[in-house]
Amino acid sequence: xxxxxxxxxxxxxxxIPVRRLISIPSIGPFLALLVAxxxxxxxxxxxxxxxxxxxxxxxxxxxxxxxIGQTLVxxxxxxxxxxxxxxxxxxxxxxxxxxxxxxxxxxxxVMGFVVIMAFGLLNGLLVTQxxxxxxxxxxxxxxxxxALTRLxxxxxxxxxxPIQRIFGERVDLLGTxxxxxxxxxxxxxxxxxxxxxxxxxxxxxxAVGDDREAARLMGIPVNRVLVQVYVLAGFFYAIGGWxxxxxxxxxxxxxxxxxxxxxxTAVVIGGTSLFGGRGxxxxxxxxxxxxxxxxxxxxxxxxxxxxxxxxxxxxxxxAVTFDQAxxxxxx
Amino acid sequence: xxxQNNKDQPVFEARSLVKHYGHVVALDGTDFExxxxxxxxxxxxxGAGKSTLxxxxxxxxxxxxxxIFLNGQRIHxxxxxxxxxxxxxxxxxxxxxxxxxxxxxxLFLGREVRRPGVVGSVFRLLDKKRMLQEATTHMQHLKFAIxxxxxxxxxxxxxxxxxxxxARSAAFAKNVVIMDEPTAALGVxxxxxxIELIHNVRARGLPVIFISHNMxxxxxxxxxxxxxxxxxxxxxxxxxxxxxSDGVAIMTGAMDVR
Numbered sequence: 001x002x003x004x005x006x007x008x009x010x011x012x013x014x015x016i017p018v019r020r021l022i023s024i025p026s027i028g029p030f031l032a033l034l035v036a037x038x039x040x041x042x043x044x045x046x047x048x049x050x051x052x053x054x055x056x057x058x059x060x061x062x063x064x065x066x067x068i069g070q071t072l073v074x075x076x077x078x079x080x081x082x083x084x085x086x087x088x089x090x091x092x093x094x095x096x097x098x099x100x101x102x103x104x105x106x107x108x109x110v111m112g113f114v115v116i117m118a119f120g121l122l123n124g125l126l127v128t129q130x131x132x133x134x135x136x137x138x139x140x141x142x143x144x145x146x147a148l149t150r151l152x153x154x155x156x157x158x159x160x161x162p163i164q165r166i167f168g169e170r171v172d173l174l175g176t177x178x179x180x181x182x183x184x185x186x187x188x189x190x191x192x193x194x195x196x197x198x199x200x201x202x203x204x205x206x207a208v209g210d211d212r213e214a215a216r217l218m219g220i221p222v223n224r225v226l227v228q229v230y231v232l233a234g235f236f237y238a239i240g241g242w243x244x245x246x247x248x249x250x251x252x253x254x255x256x257x258x259x260x261x262x263x264x265t266a267v268v269i270g271g272t273s274l275f276g277g278r279g280x281x282x283x284x285x286x287x288x289x290x291x292x293x294x295x296x297x298x299x300x301x302x303x304x305x306x307x308x309x310x311x312x313x314x315x316x317x318x319a320v321t322f323d324q325a326x327x328x329x330x331x
Numbered sequence: 332x333x334x335q336n337n338k339d340q341p342v343f344e345a346r347s348l349v350k351h352y353g354h355v356v357a358l359d360g361t362d363f364e365x366x367x368x369x370x371x372x373x374x375x376x377x378g379a380g381k382s383t384l385x386x387x388x389x390x391x392x393x394x395x396x397x398x399i400f401l402n403g404q405r406i407h408x409x410x411x412x413x414x415x416x417x418x419x420x421x422x423x424x425x426x427x428x429x430x431x432x433x434x435x436x437x438l439f440l441g442r443e444v445r446r447p448g449v450v451g452s453v454f455r456l457l458d459k460k461r462m463l464q465e466a467t468t469h470m471q472h473l474k475f476a477i478x479x480x481x482x483x484x485x486x487x488x489x490x491x492x493x494x495x496x497x498a499r500s501a502a503f504a505k506n507v508v509i510m511d512e513p514t515a516a517l518g519v520x521x522x523x524x525x526i527e528l529i530h531n532v533r534a535r536g537l538p539v540i541f542i543s544h545n546m547x548x549x550x551x552x553x554x555x556x557x558x559x560x561x562x563x564x565x566x567x568x569x570x571x572x573x574x575x576s577d578g579v580a581i582m583t584g585a586m587d588v589r
Contacts, residue, residue, distance in 0.1 A: 200443040200455040203432075207440055210429035217427040218441035219412045277431045 028322070029270050029286040032315070036290060040297035047300055050176035057182035058247055060292030061167075064185045064285065065240035066259055067266040068192055069120075069233030071284045074267050075196075076229050077209040077276025078127065078134035082119065082142040083237045084259025088252070089149040090116035091241040095157040095251025098164060105161040113238040119145060120234025124227035142260070149253050157251035167246030181243040186285075188239065193281040205229060209276025265312055266291050268319045275323070290315070340403065342367050342538050343388070343419075343507050348397035350383050357383040358394060359562030365507065370529070370539045372549040375559030376582055382511075384559060385542055389421045389509050390414030401506060418505030424512040426492050430485040434477060435466035437484055438499045469502050473531045490521025494528050501532040508532060509540045514548065526552060546575045558582050 040047040066083050073080045094112035097103040103111070119141055126137040167181030196202035204225045207215040216222050240259075245251055270287030272279025291312065298308045345363035349356075358380045365371050375381040386392040388399070390408030399406055401417055408414045411421065428437045444458045444465070445451030451458070466480050475498055477491070484492055493513055500508045510529065514522035526548060533539055543549050549556060550570045558566045558581050566581050566588045573581075580586035 198457055198459075200445060200457060203436065203443055203457065204441075206432060207429045210431045211427070213425065214427040214429050215441070217411070217421075217423060219415060220441040277429065 029283055029290060029319075032269070033286055033290050033293060036293050036297065040293065040301060043297075043301040047297060050174075052296065052300065054176050054178050054182065056289070056292045056296045057185075058179050059296060060288050061179070061182045061185045062240045062243040062247065063259060063262050063266065063291065064288035065188060065236050065243055066256075066263040067270075067284045067288050068188060068281065069236035069240075070263040070267050071270075071272055071279065071281060072192075072205060072229045072233050072236075073134070074264075074272055074274060075205050075209045075276055075279055076226055077212070078226075078229075079264065079274070080123065080138045080230075080233060081135065081260045082123065082138040082145060083233070083240075083263060084256030085142050085145040085149065086116055086119045086234070087237045087241040087244070087259065088254070088256040089119075089145045089152070090238055091245050091255060092149055092153050092157065092251045092253050094164065094241065095160055095245060096153050098161055099157050099159055099251075105163045109164065109242060112241060113235070116238040116241065117231050117234035120230040120232070120237075121227065124230030127230070128223040128226050153251075153253050156253065158249070160245065160249060160251070164242075165246050165249055167243045168249060169246075179246070181246050184239075185243070188236070189281050189285045192236075196281060201225075201228070206277055209278075211277070262291060263288075265316055268323075269315050271319065271323070273323045274320065278323075340367075341365055341400070342402060343540075344400040345384075345388065346398045346400075348384065348387055348394045348399075350380075350387065350392070350394045356562050358387070358397075360397070361559070361562065361564050363388070363557065363564065364567075365538050365540060366555075368533065368536055368538055369554040370533050370541055370552055372541045372543065372553035372556045373559060374543070374546075374549060374556060374578065374582055379559040379582070380562040381542060381559045385509060385511055385540070388414075388540070389419065389511075415503070418503075419507045419509065420500035420504035421509040421511060422493070422496050422500045422513045424515040426489065426496065426516060428484045428492050428495055430492075431483055433481045433483050434470075434487075434495055435463050435480045437495050438462075438466045438469070438502060440499075442503065466502075470498060472535065473498050473501065473528060475528065475531075488521060489517050490524040493517060493521075493525050497525060497528050497532065501535065501537060504537055506538075507540065508537050509542075511542050512544065513541075514543065514545065522548070546578065550575050550578075560584060 046052055066087065069083060070080055090112040093115055094109045097108035097111055098105040123134070123137055123141055126132050127134050167179060167184060169180050170177040171180060171183070196205065204215070204220050207220055208222050208225050212222055244255060266287035267279070267284050268274065268287070269290055270279065270283030270285070272283055294308045294311055298305055341364040343365040345361065347360045347362065348358045349360055350358040361380060361384055363384065373381055373384065383392070387394045390411045390413050393409065406417060429440060432440070439462050444462045446456045446458045450456040463480055470477055470480070475494055484495060487495070497510070497513065514525050517525065529539060529541065529552060541549070541552060553570055556568050556570060556578060557564060558568065558578065560582060568578065568581070568588065577586060581588055
């Protein structure tokens with residue numbers, strides 16, 4: 001009798017905490033990040049050094065900023081294929097306006113923001129007014145942005161004024177130097193995490209992705225929320241562009257060509273559902289770090305970079321399979 | 332609000348509503364009255380103009396002519412949210428809830444309570460504590476048994492989900508709750524749960540308009556039955572004065588009450 005109760009007790013004492021742990025959102029991606037980190041550490045001790053950690057953040061920061069916008073769009077049940085190339089157009093405008101056309105560098109950055117957010121507005125209007133699928137709309141704007149970038153400049157723009165490279169500047173923190181850009185990204189994530197959780201706007205983003213008809217019937221202005229999301233996403237793409245020119249120190253018309261897929265990968269690995277309505281910013285941050293850790297870890301251990309793509313592919317499929325299973329249960 | 336209403340004075344009233352869809356006449360001068368504290372069922376064959384009437388009353392469409400009165404005041408709805416602002420809430424058969432959101436979030440969906448001051452009005456910060464508290468009290472009043480207000484709606488059964496929608500409408504309706512076939516998508520046992528809840532809503536003094544194809548449900552629940560036929564209100568009967576088959580006969584034109 002005594003042994004029986006003891007057995008029951010010990011079983012529950014394991015099962016319940018484990019179940020609770022699993023139910024914490026983004027615990028899965030977080031564990032994957034730890035495992036990947038531990039693996040690369042066993043392969044090369046340099047991986048865990050603070051300077052390398054700082055480098056990973058630098059490499060990841062602009063993709064992480066794009067992934068914020070991508071998360072918002074995917075939460076509404078959409079997808080944005082255009083973000084990388086729209087961002088590239090914005091960065092070329094920011095830099096060429098300042099360096100070649102002699103526009104005030106800050107004003108030039110503002111112009112880049114306006115163009116990128118205008119593309120967001122265009123995406124949002126096409127999705128809401130013409131009722132086109134986001135996949136097709138953003139595939140179209142992707143090509144438009146690509147062509148406009150090439151028409152505007154095929155050359156890389158160098159010799160940027162310091163204010164445009166501000167996010168590449170470094171600051172010492174805990175004995176390691178970090179770029180402003182990699183620290184700023186954490187602030188952005190914290191702000192958007194809060195906005196999604198604690199504001200009416202955040203709740204409406206989830207509701208629109210979760211059940212659009214229910215949201216409409218309950219008086220949520222669905223179309224307005226969608227347009228706001230695409231424009232706000234554009235704002236984060238523009239910040240991503242500013243981070244990128246800070247990091248590489250130039251305006252590159254060839255930038256961001258795979259950034260759409262990288263940002264989607266970060267969002268999906270982070271546990272946000274492609275069906276909309278489920279997911280969060282914390283998951284995406286971890287997802288972006290996983291992508292960054294793989295790129296860096298495989299570089300540092302000298303493994304063929306193709307393995308990075310292979311493993312990323314496997315992770316994406318795992319994440320989507322898991323999501324599909326969960327959402328089938330939910331509906 | 333309730334004190335103003337004489338028992339003989341309808342809360343919600345419509346006179347000679349007409350609605351055409353091209354050559355089809357959906358409403359051909361329909362009258363309608365709902366009295367304080369009652370459950371009024373609306374029945375009618377397909378094409379009798381039942382859904383058109385309900386849509387006109389809930390603001391989902393605008394009649395070509397005719398008048399609608401709420402507490403004796405002439406009103407005009409240009410959208411469902413207009414009707415909502417006038418204290419008229421509608422429950423749909425389609426379970427209009429967001430499955431990934433939890434129960435109290437669904438209760439306040441589109442009507443979130445924000446924090447007082449600038450943080451609420453400008454930054455639209457939510458007052459989650461208050462929403463949770465109000466939702467809990469409200470569910471207790473309706474005797475709606477739920478484990479936790481923070482569990483996602485996807486963990487609930489179909490009947491419980493519709494229960495959340497019914498509870499939501501009761502929480503915000505000041506004047507009228509319209510239930511548009513609320514049990515059509517549910518099984519027998521699940522329907523029973525929702526019917527029980529509708530009783531509790533009426534017990535709190537709210538008049539209910541109940542649309543259903545399910546005659547036993549109508550006879551069990553309704554105080555009066557509005558029968559719609561060929562775009563007109565052909566009769567209003569009491570379920571204790573007429574049998575179910577009488578009701579169906581009137582509805583199909585096989586029996587004349589006038």
